[in-house]
Amino acid sequence: MLLEQIHDPSDLKKLNLKQLRQLAEELRGEIVRVVSERGGHLASNLGMVELTIAIHYVFDAPEDKLIMDVGHQSYAHKLLTGRYEAFQHLRQRDGACGFPLTEESEYDAFTAGHASTAISAALGMARTRDIMRGDYNVVAVVGDGALTGGMSYEALNDAGQNETRMIVILNDNDMSIAKNVGAVSRYLTRMRQSKGYIAMKQGVRSKLENGHRFARAFYRVLNRTRNSLRSLFVDDQFFAALGFKYIGPVDGHDLKHLIRVLRSTRDNSLPQLIHVVTQKGRGYRPAEDHPDVYHGVAPFYMESGASKSETRVSSGSVAARELIALADNDIRVCAVTAAMPAGTGMIQFQQAHPDRFFDVAIAEEHAVTMAAGMAAQGMKPYVAIYSTFLQRAYDQIMLDVCRNGLPVTFLVDRAGLVGEDGATHQGVFDLSYLRSIPGLIVAAPRDVRDLKKLIELSHETDRPMAIRYPRDCEDLGPGIQSQREFGVGEWELISDGRDVMIFAVGRMVQLSMQASIELMGKGVSAGVVDARFVAPMDRDMLLERACGVKLVVTVEENVINGGFGEGVLEILAKAGVSTPALTLGVPNRYIAHATVAQQLEECGLSAMDIARRVRKRLAELSEARL
Ligand SMILES: Cc1ncc(C[n+]2csc(CCOP(=O)(O)OP(=O)(O)O)c2C)c(N)n1
Structure with a gap:
């Protein structure tokens, strides 16, 4: 295998074109094999193989800086930069991270995981290089999905204004996780279709090489009138207006051509966009046919592509079904997602009520303020965004929704520890960042039954509300189901205790119940x-239950700093409860990739x-009393 001989990109540079093509096939095989065992981002990585080879063939990392947007497409890069062994344990504890990680390798110039940051980071590096009189290239690789995020435009706008030398490679596969959306995506489609121009040019050139007389004459004319003719086919006004030299469209699987184009951009003094x-999923049939399904996958059988894990009903899909039922009878109910229709389960809502479903692309800030606008005019929007990505929209939640007192409900998915995606994707900050916002109701269901009730409640209230839940919500059964309906801010006593009272939030309720059985033994x-409301808290129940026991315990799947437990401490202290x-x-701290069970253990939360x-x-308390 050629791949085994590649210890760093300098080994790659010794290969000829035929060998590079063989290497591309080997990389694809390796990526499919490892992802089939470990799960991960498949389709995006298969599409990036030739481009990654070409980048490392032409540029000199780590001196030249390569910054990948999101970073989920960095598998070939990892395999070409000395991480073959670590890649065998992709996304496992102590194995390779699924995203670029500066601690993992000097070839990862920037740790990432969230979209649309690469151009900003690259511009910062390029400016630093210029101040320090360095002479390296800075290359940002951005997908067409990541290009829908506002930060990308903020960075392009800034980079273009004073002509900083940098290269942006737009990896356009016409897909975000789902089909890409928006006007810019439509514009890129038009540019891609201008490939007719390129195909014609290449056809004429090859005929010329074969000595075709008319072709030679035509090619000469074509070349002479190149710029005016090209502009008939390729409308590059958009990037030119932003101050970037546009190059393309280029076939991202044609290694020879890619290398030639990248070489032509090396060391140029302008901002350039290639x-x-x-093709997303390239080379593995199931992923080519369903690039959205194979964007991020659990382990699967390589031959068939079928998943190895049993299908579980996600919390998001429970939430979507509940919303559909509400929307059936209330025209005000609508759903908003930021490029995650399937992940959040809202794809079901889209199917049921397409006219009241809005995928705004990777634009969390916009999603929130757009929903605020809808609510201001009488709609009842539900904004479904993962906890980690909602961090982006803090100011919009704070001012546009809550300061205006608008009835927007946030369905905060993937809350808590998320497992293999690791540090950048943990949903362990939302209780802290949401709890402090005046007027926002913050709730966490302990199971799917509770989730449905909370959504019902959100429909009844005219206040802003956030409901946070993990991907998989258990059904704890009617045994401990709340016997009565609850109002905003009401907790629920599940079992009484003489020595200890545990106040738990969300998924931690079940674990705390198990812990109480263990303690009983x-x-x-x-x-x-069950402290299902983190804001407002049930002060009466807290004070009633906290007095008369030896120890009050709070348990949450959120950072301690600013979290639920600190809120409880404050109430106890103010009330003088000792x-x-x-x-x-x-x-x-940032919790690295591992299974959720391992992460729970690492946090002492099993x-x-x-x-x-x-x-x-x-024991410490009783010792202290002696
Ligand atoms: C701020 C933010 N929102 C959402 C996501 C989830 N996400 C990861 S990859 C992705 C799609 C990226 O599409 P594109 O940049 O075109 O890359 P491709 O996978 O198509 O290669 C999305 C929405 C994210 N990583 N960051």
């Missing part, structure tokens, strides 16, 4: 309260950990 057209009577308290949650930590604190 428009490369690739050790002679500790621990009760559990019961000792233990706050359990995610430590205030049921056994909760029980162990409670007993330890009880």
Whole structure:
């Protein structure tokens, strides 16, 4: 295998074109094999193979800086930069991260995971190079999906104004996770279709090489009138107006041509944008046929492409079904997503109510303020965004929705620890960043039944509300189902305890119940309260249950700093309650990729950990009393 001989990009430069093509096939095989075992981003990576080879063939990383937007398409890059072994453990604890990570390799110039940051980061590096009188190239690789994010335009606008030397490679596969949307996407489609011009030019050139007389004459005319003729076919006004020299469209699977084009851009002193057209899922039939389904996958059988994991009903799909039912009877109900129709489950809403579904592209800030505008005119918008991506829209939630007191509901998906996607994707900050916003109701269901009730409640209230939930929500069954309907801010006593009261949020309710059983076995009577509202809190229940026990415990799948537990401590302190308290949650650091179970353990949040930590604190307290 050629791949085994590539320890860093300098080995790549020793290969001839035929070998580079063979390497491309080997890379594809390796990516499909490893992703089939470990899960990960498949289709985007298969589309990037030739482009990655060409970039490393032409540029000299790590001196030249390569910045990949989102970074989910960096697998070939990892395999070509000395991480073959780590890649065998892709997305596993201590294995290769699924995104570029500066700690992992000097070839990863910038840690990423969220979209539309690459051009800004690249511009910052290019400016630094110029100040420090360096002489390296800075190359940002941005997908057409990532180009829909506002930051990309902020960066292009800035880069173009004073002509900073940098290269932006637009990897255009016409797909975000789902089909790309928006006017810019339509514009790119027109540019791609101008490939007719390029095909014609190439056809004429090859005929010329074969000595065709008319072709030779035509090619001469074509070349002479190149610019005016080209503009008939390729409308590059948009990028030119932003101050970028536009090059393309270029076939992203034609290695020879790619290398030639990239070479022509090396060391140029202008901002340049190379428009490369690739096919998402290239080379693996199931991914070519369904690039959206194979964007990010769980482990699958290579032969058939079928998933190895059993299909589970996601919380998002439960939420979508509930919303559809509400929308059936209320024309005000609409759904908004930022490029994640399938991931958030809202694709079902789209099918049921296409005229009230809005995919605004990778534009979380816009999604929130657009929903605020709709709510201001009488709609009841539901904005479904993952916890980690909603971080982008903090100011819009704070001012455009909440300052205006508008009834927008945020369906905050993938809340809590998310597993293999790792540090950039953890949903462990939302309770902190949402809890502090005046007027916003913040709730977390303990299971799907609760999720449905919370959505019903959100429909009844005219206040802004956020409901946060993990991807998979259990159904804890009617056994512990709330016996009564609850209002905003009401918690629920699940079991009483003489020694300890555990106040738990969301998925932690179930683990706390298991912990209480474990504690009972050790002679500790621990009760559990489902603290389903983190804002406003149920002060009365808290004070009632916190007095008279030896220890108050809070458990949340959120960072401790600014989280639920700190809110509880504040209420207890202000009320003068002196019961000792233990706050359990995610430590205030970035939690790397691993399984959710491993991450829970790492944070000391498994049921056994909760029980162990409670007993330890009880022991410390009784020692202190002696
Ligand atoms: C701020 C933000 N929102 C949403 C996402 C989720 N996401 C990851 S990749 C992706 C699509 C990116 O499309 P594109 O840039 O065209 O890359 P492709 O996968 O098509 O190669 C999305 C929406 C993200 N990473 N960051």
